[in-house]
Amino acid sequence: MDLALLEALNAERAARRATVLVTELGSGRQRLVRPSDVEGDPLAAPLAEAFRTGKSALVEEGNERVFLTAQVPSPRLVITGAVHISQALAPMAALADFSVTIIDPRTAFATAERFPGVDIRAEWPEVALPALRLDPHTALVALTHDPKIDDPALAAALAAGCFYVGALGSRKTHANRLERLAGRGHAPDQLARIHAPIGLDIGSVSPAEIAVAILGEVIADLRRKPLRRERAA
Amino acid sequence: MFAREEEVLAAAARWRREGQGVALATVVQTWGSAPRPVGSHLVVDAEGRFLGSVSGGCVEGAVVAEATEVIADGQARLLEFGVADETAWQVGLSCGGRISVYVEKVD
Numbered sequence: 001m002d003l004a005l006l007e008a009l010n011a012e013r014a015a016r017r018a019t020v021l022v023t024e025l026g027s028g029r030q031r032l033v034r035p036s037d038v039e040g041d042p043l044a045a046p047l048a049e050a051f052r053t054g055k056s057a058l059v060e061e062g063n064e065r066v067f068l069t070a071q072v073p074s075p076r077l078v079i080t081g082a083v084h085i086s087q088a089l090a091p092m093a094a095l096a097d098f099s100v101t102i103i104d105p106r107t108a109f110a111t112a113e114r115f116p117g118v119d120i121r122a123e124w125p126e127v128a129l130p131a132l133r134l135d136p137h138t139a140l141v142a143l144t145h146d147p148k149i150d151d152p153a154l155a156a157a158l159a160a161g162c163f164y165v166g167a168l169g170s171r172k173t174h175a176n177r178l179e180r181l182a183g184r185g186h187a188p189d190q191l192a193r194i195h196a197p198i199g200l201d202i203g204s205v206s207p208a209e210i211a212v213a214i215l216g217e218v219i220a221d222l223r224r225k226p227l228r229r230e231r232a233a
Numbered sequence: 234m235f236a237r238e239e240e241v242l243a244a245a246a247r248w249r250r251e252g253q254g255v256a257l258a259t260v261v262q263t264w265g266s267a268p269r270p271v272g273s274h275l276v277v278d279a280e281g282r283f284l285g286s287v288s289g290g291c292v293e294g295a296v297v298a299e300a301t302e303v304i305a306d307g308q309a310r311l312l313e314f315g316v317a318d319e320t321a322w323q324v325g326l327s328c329g330g331r332i333s334v335y336v337e338k339v340d
Contacts, residue, residue, distance in 0.1 A: 001257060001339050006246045013239055025261070025335060028309045056272025058262045058333075067261045067335060069272055074239060097237045 001030055008032055013071055016137075020050050021069040043068070073137040074099055075163075075222055080125060080153045081143035082109035085168070089141070089211035090118045096215060098139075103128045105149065125153040134160035139218045141198065142167040151180060158190045164221040166195035166214065238274065241285035245276040245339055254279035255339040256300035260287045264315070265330035279304050287334050288314070300336050309337040 005021075009032060012019040020033045022043065038047045046059045046068060054072035058065060077093045079086050082104035090100045101119045104110040110122035121128040129152075134140065140157030141164075142150035150167060154177075157165045167177060174196040181191055199213030200220070236244065242257075249255040258275040260267075268289035275285040275293065277300035287296055292314045299312055315331030 001337050003246065003249050003339055006242065006249075006257075006339055010243055010246055013242070023259075023335070023337075025309075025311060028337065056261075056270075058271070067259065069259065095235065095237075097239070 005030055005032065009069075009071065013074070016073040016135075018051055018054075018070075018072045020047055020071065022047075023067045023069065025065045025067055027064075073135070076101070076135075076138040077141065077218065078103065078129075078132060078134065078138055078153075078157075079141045079143060080104065080149050081145075081168075082106070082111070082114060082120060083143050084207040085143055085210050085214070087114060088208040089143075089214060090115060092211055092215050093218075094118075096219065098218075101132060103149075103153065104144065125149060125156065129153065129156045134162055136161045136163055138162045139164035139222070140166070141214060141218070143198075145169060145173070147177065147180060151177070151184075154194060155181060155184060155186065158186060158193060164195065164218045165193055166198040166217065168198050169196060171197065236284045238285070241274040241276050244284050245274075248276065248278050249339045254304035256303045256336055257339055258287050258296050258300060258334050258336045260332055261311070261335045262333035263330060264332075267330040267332050269332075275300075277301065277304075288332060292332070292334075296334055296336065303336045303338050307338050307340070309335065311335050 009019060009021055018035055021030060022033055023030045033047055035051055038044050041047055046057060050057060050068045050070040054070050056070045057068050059068060075098050077098040077100045079102045082102050086102055090102060093100050102115060103121045103123060103125055105122060105124045107122045110120050134157055140153060140162045142154050144150050145168060154165060154167060178191050195217060199210060200216045202213050204210040204213045245255055245257050256277045260269055260271050260273045263271055269287055273287055275283055275287045275296060277283045277297050279301060281297050281301060283297050286293060299310060303310060312334045
């Protein structure tokens with residue numbers, strides 16, 4: 001592969017833009033395809049499929065075997081709350097291939113010392129979220145217990161079609177939350193998308209165990225519900 | 234070091250820019266039970282340093298050896314591994330599946 005082509009592929013990924021690398025296995029010829037180039041391409045159907053599913057695939061085209069390396073934006077995890085659970089969740093999610101961002105306007109919590117190497121924004125969600133551009137490849141997890149911080153983030157995540165939306169809190173806390181969000185004009189079927197109580201029911205007790213439960217639930221939605229993401233995209 | 238899938242391609246470009254000979258291995262086809270999905274990458278340099286995986290560790294040794302030859306002669310190759318290929322290869326997949334791996338030089 002040409003180094004310039006590899007670097008172009010890497011640049012597209014860094015910019016969170018979907019790309020397919022086409023490799024003719026016989027000749028070794030390669031090219032990059034962007035979603036806007038699919039129409040009119042001889043491989044239009046398999047290319048469209050690769051963009052839709054995010055899955056790489058081998059295609060037989062006459063006598064030529066062509067490999068499509070699908071590269072869709074990597075899953076992202078946005079967390080409100082630079083709290084104890086987040087300190088465990090952020091490194092776990094990073095290991096599992098998520099790009100992680102934490103938002104918390106409370107500067108005592110949102111420090112680089114508490115979150116080494118993590119993208120951490122000491123800002124209100126209303127300030128931080130527009131720049132992050134939530135999308136269907138993003139999971140939003142609200143962990144502050146503070147409606148002033150969590151509610152706007154949850155609202156933004158529902159509006160953006162995030163593939164997972166979860167909020168920490170008891171059933172009673174969540175019932176109050178649903179009432180507030182309904183008051184902001186969110187429809188019941190939208191609100192039903194919020195996972196609460198958050199995380200898989202594995203009897204978690206410690207912050208790290210709760211982080212495992214949350215990450216497990218996020219991954220389940222990522223891998224089992226591709227259709228929702230496609231509809232929202 | 235553990236590498237995320239995207240770090241493998243980033244490393245391929247970085248190593249090449251640093252002047253290393255580099256080959257990229259990609260799983261292009263799987264049959265039956267295969268340890269890594271189609272599209273998985275392994276990057277190898279001329280000294281045999283590697284990052285990523287194309288199987289659960291079953292055939293990486295053979296791919297790395299083949300990759301150093303790809304770096305030397307510049308010719309891409311399509312390798313097949315599986316229990317059915319025991320006579321052709323000394324290594325195989327204990328899971329019983331088969332995989333096809335494309336190895337190309339980064340230049």
